[in-house]
Amino acid sequence: MSEPEPATQADSDTDEADESTETTPVANGSQSVIRALENAGVETVFGVQGGAIMPVYDALYDSSIHHITMAHEQGAAHAADAYGVVKGTPGVCFATSGPGATNLVTGIADANMDSDAMLALTGQVPSGMVGSDAFQETDTTGVTMPITKHNYFAGDADTVGDTVGEAFALAGTGRPGPTLVDLPKDITMGDTSREPGPAKTPDTHVHHVEADTEDVEAAARAIERAEKPLLLFGGGVIKADATDVARGFAIDNGIPVVETMPAIGTMPDDHELCLEWAGMHGTGYANMAVTHTDLLIAVGCRFDDRLTGGVDSFAPEAEVVHVDIDPAEISKNVYADYPLVGDAGTVLDQLTEEMDRAPDAREWREQCTTWKTEYPMDYAAPDDEPLKPQFVVEALDEATSDRAIVTTGVGQHQMWAAQYWRFKHPRTWVSSHGLGTMGYGLPAAIGARLAADDDQEVVCIDGDGSFLMTLQELSVAVRENLDITVAVLNNEYIGMVRQWQDAFFEGRRMAAGYDWCPEFDKLAEAFGARGWAVEDYDEVADAIEEALAYDGPSVIDFHIDPAANVYPMVPSGGANGKFALSEEQL
Amino acid sequence: MTQQQQQGLQGPTPDDRPHPTGRRNSHGERIDPDTEAEQHPRTAVISALVENEPGVLSRVSGLFSRRQFNIESLTVGPTTVDGHARITLVVEETDAGIDQAKKQLKKLTPAIAVGELGTNAVRAELVLLKVRGEEPDKVHAITQMYEGQTLDAGPRTITVQITGDQRKIDDAIDAFRQFGIIEIARTGQTALARGDTPTTPGESPGESATATDDNQTLNYDD
Numbered sequence: 001m002s003e004p005e006p007a008t009q010a011d012s013d014t015d016e017a018d019e020s021t022e023t024t025p026v027a028n029g030s031q032s033v034i035r036a037l038e039n040a041g042v043e044t045v046f047g048v049q050g051g052a053i054m055p056v057y058d059a060l061y062d063s064s065i066h067h068i069t070m071a072h073e074q075g076a077a078h079a080a081d082a083y084g085v086v087k088g089t090p091g092v093c094f095a096t097s098g099p100g101a102t103n104l105v106t107g108i109a110d111a112n113m114d115s116d117a118m119l120a121l122t123g124q125v126p127s128g129m130v131g132s133d134a135f136q137e138t139d140t141t142g143v144t145m146p147i148t149k150h151n152y153f154a155g156d157a158d159t160v161g162d163t164v165g166e167a168f169a170l171a172g173t174g175r176p177g178p179t180l181v182d183l184p185k186d187i188t189m190g191d192t193s194r195e196p197g198p199a200k201t202p203d204t205h206v207h208h209v210e211a212d213t214e215d216v217e218a219a220a221r222a223i224e225r226a227e228k229p230l231l232l233f234g235g236g237v238i239k240a241d242a243t244d245v246a247r248g249f250a251i252d253n254g255i256p257v258v259e260t261m262p263a264i265g266t267m268p269d270d271h272e273l274c275l276e277w278a279g280m281h282g283t284g285y286a287n288m289a290v291t292h293t294d295l296l297i298a299v300g301c302r303f304d305d306r307l308t309g310g311v312d313s314f315a316p317e318a319e320v321v322h323v324d325i326d327p328a329e330i331s332k333n334v335y336a337d338y339p340l341v342g343d344a345g346t347v348l349d350q351l352t353e354e355m356d357r358a359p360d361a362r363e364w365r366e367q368c369t370t371w372k373t374e375y376p377m378d379y380a381a382p383d384d385e386p387l388k389p390q391f392v393v394e395a396l397d398e399a400t401s402d403r404a405i406v407t408t409g410v411g412q413h414q415m416w417a418a419q420y421w422r423f424k425h426p427r428t429w430v431s432s433h434g435l436g437t438m439g440y441g442l443p444a445a446i447g448a449r450l451a452a453d454d455d456q457e458v459v460c461i462d463g464d465g466s467f468l469m470t471l472q473e474l475s476v477a478v479r480e481n482l483d484i485t486v487a488v489l490n491n492e493y494i495g496m497v498r499q500w501q502d503a504f505f506e507g508r509r510m511a512a513g514y515d516w517c518p519e520f521d522k523l524a525e526a527f528g529a530r531g532w533a534v535e536d537y538d539e540v541a542d543a544i545e546e547a548l549a550y551d552g553p554s555v556i557d558f559h560i561d562p563a564a565n566v567y568p569m570v571p572s573g574g575a576n577g578k579f580a581l582s583e584e585q586l
Numbered sequence: 587m588t589q590q591q592q593q594g595l596q597g598p599t600p601d602d603r604p605h606p607t608g609r610r611n612s613h614g615e616r617i618d619p620d621t622e623a624e625q626h627p628r629t630a631v632i633s634a635l636v637e638n639e640p641g642v643l644s645r646v647s648g649l650f651s652r653r654q655f656n657i658e659s660l661t662v663g664p665t666t667v668d669g670h671a672r673i674t675l676v677v678e679e680t681d682a683g684i685d686q687a688k689k690q691l692k693k694l695t696p697a698i699a700v701g702e703l704g705t706n707a708v709r710a711e712l713v714l715l716k717v718r719g720e721e722p723d724k725v726h727a728i729t730q731m732y733e734g735q736t737l738d739a740g741p742r743t744i745t746v747q748i749t750g751d752q753r754k755i756d757d758a759i760d761a762f763r764q765f766g767i768i769e770i771a772r773t774g775q776t777a778l779a780r781g782d783t784p785t786t787p788g789e790s791p792g793e794s795a796t797a798t799d800d801n802q803t804l805n806y807d808d
């Protein structure tokens with residue numbers, strides 16, 4: 001193995017930091033916390049006030065950091081997560097102790113499952129009261145231990161700024177993930193004049209950037225001789241900012257590409273080598289390719305069960321090259337014949353350097369193209385039937401630019417968005433993959449909006465059920481005048497559950513339908529946003545155009561076909577190659 | 587906008603597609619199902635050098651329980667380096683499981699180094715046994731046989747201490763059963779690599795290991 005890379009220093013915007021250092025010296029723990037964030041280049045944070053975190057907010061009063069007050073701490077966590085996904089630097093959220101911290105939990109767990117870099121700062125009761133069941137006391141480090149990359153209990157006003165800096169650096173280094181610092185009130189209020197030093201990861205943190213050269217050689221030989229090579233890009237490719245390298249590797253070697261859901265956008269959907277995403281609701285051609293490849297080159301993915309289906313039948317003929325920065329992912333779910341521990345872009349460059357020739361995969365490429373025509377992602381949308389969700393997704397895609405950002409809730413609408421939107425760029429697909437958190441979409445759109453460039457539209461494709469979970473965040477979008485468009489694919493069902501009940505529970509639709517669903521367009525207006533309700537095909541384009549043109553938050557309530565289902569589908573634990581094209585095939 | 591008029595998704599049905607015959611086992615390894623033997627669990631001793639900060643033990647035990655690693659014992663104590671602790675874990679897992687356990691353990695931020703000890707490692711455990719006091723001479727004899735010590739002797743109970751490897755401790759407990767064991771407390775195994783081999787990779791002795799004035803803190807047997 002190559003030498004582990006020493007702990008790296010987090011990127012920091014030193015110019016800005018220097019300016020603020022000169023203006024106000026640190027006087028207490030809270031100011032040191034905020035100074036650490038400023039030093040790390042943090043511009044925007046999301047949170048909700050409360051007793052134990054008040055000193056930190058007080059220090060924010062004098063800072064240039066922009067704070068967005070969210071309606072609910074879950075919203076703050078999702079917004080921070082999405083902000084980080086779009087921006088490529090850790091998002092930051094604040095909450096008070098007790099209920100504030102526990103409300104963050106879903107968002108932290110979501111970030112953890114998707115390896116999203118995020119820093120959560122939580123207030124805590126004064127150190128002397130910890131353990132006494134004080135008002136709004138929760139063992140926050142205990143609760144979040146299994147869902148953070150690491151968490152900290154701040155114990156010293158002098159070092160609290162360094163701790164926050166370290167937590168920020170750790171969140172974004174190596175395999176990213178959420179970190180948390182719990183801040184007892186006496187520590188944040190404690191006197192200190194110590195300026196936090198440059199943010200650095202803990203001494204014990206090591207990660208390999210370059211893979212072992214012998215391993216690279218072995219993998220390179222395997223790729224050269226493969227007849228049916230297939231690249232599997234995971235979210236790690238985007239996190240490593242290795243999209244260009246990864247695309248280049250695929251194109252230069254003529255190797256077809258499938259993606260995991262978090263990797264949507266790594267390869268442009270319309271590229272001839274792109275088979276889009278594989279797994280439960282992935283394309284038929286991606287699942288055929290995964291099933292028949294003889295060499296799977298997986299980069300930055302963790303072989304989640306929604307991707308693999310039953311492991312027994314996953315890529316059953318393939319040797320596996322697995323590139324990952326986290327050694328614990330190697331051979332965790334799928335055995336790696338060629339383990340390459342390192343940074344995605346660096347290792348792909350190493351492979352390119354080592355390879356003497358591209359694999360001879362012309363026949364295999366033709367086979368993949370044939371599968372594309374054999375299993376097209378077509379859908380029927382007759383005029384006399386209710387609005388089809390796929391049609392709405394395509395209409396939104398057509399009306400927006402290539403760099404538009406899509407956020408989603410969880411359910412059928414999420415899958416249709418992933419299937420029918422043509423993604424061209426990384427960091428434009430922002431969704432809840434590993435945890436599958438309904439309600440992610442709207443707060444994520446808020447975070448994404450604040451991180452995105454002005455010319456990028458932000459569209460939240462939501463389900464009625466998912467929207468109902470976090471729609472209070474519309475108040476934030478209105479207050480901050482954020483230009484986002486929420487498209488609710490309203491089937492008056494928690495549709496994915498209804499689909500499963502029809503397929504696997506003999507149609508016994510227990511607790512899946514809404515006898516009554518609010519009128520989302522009117523609800524939007526009540527919040528101060530703009531709203532449209534759409535039932536017919538001929539209203540779709542106009543409503544989308546008006547909503548996109550409106551410079552502020554808007555909601556289009558699309559009343560879609562309540563019977564529409566998501567296919568193809570690989571049932572849980574099934575073989576990817578046996579994906580069903582309709583319910584009858586399950 | 588044009589609307590496509592096809593009826594749903596097209597393509598060969600699952601039965602009409604070619605399906606490869608290959609298989610993977612539960613560890614995701616490609617196998618020949620006819621010859622594949624089940625992987626059996628084995629006992630491994632893992633040593634982890636960690637930063638001795640609050641919560642570190644709960645991070646380790648939480649990791650093992652949430653990832654469902656089978657753990658037989660866990661011991662923890664300070665080392666020669668200030669602020670470091672050594673955690674010794676005995677786990678019962680397949681090779682793949684042991685590999686995962688080590689890697690996940692190393693991923694914990696306070697973990698400095700993690701190693702698995704070979705079969706020739708030095709291992710020891712301590713047990714306290716409280717037995718009925720009716721036959722003190724016999725109890726004494728068995729205690730001597732296992733090179734143990736009597737820590738407390740009264741008219742009704744005798745408490746002895748035995749140290750040694752797991753096998754010896756198990757044997758000793760069996761031998762004491764005849765008197766009627768009232769209570770047992772076992773520490774679980776602790777271990778060090780033999781000779782010059784470091785117990786965890788890259789581990790080197792801390793300063794206090796050679797400093798004479800620290801020696802008494804290492805010597806509990808006074």
Ligand SMILES: Cc1ncc(C[n+]2csc(CCOP(=O)(O)OP(=O)(O)O)c2C)c(N)n1
Nearest residue numbers: 411412413436438463464465466494495496
């Ligand atoms: C917080 C949460 N609760 C429950 C679920 C289980 N679940 C998965 S999909 C789904 C239905 C989602 O309904 P909706 O948001 O309306 O989307 P649709 O499937 O109808 O498009 C449910 C309840 C979940 N993923 N997340």
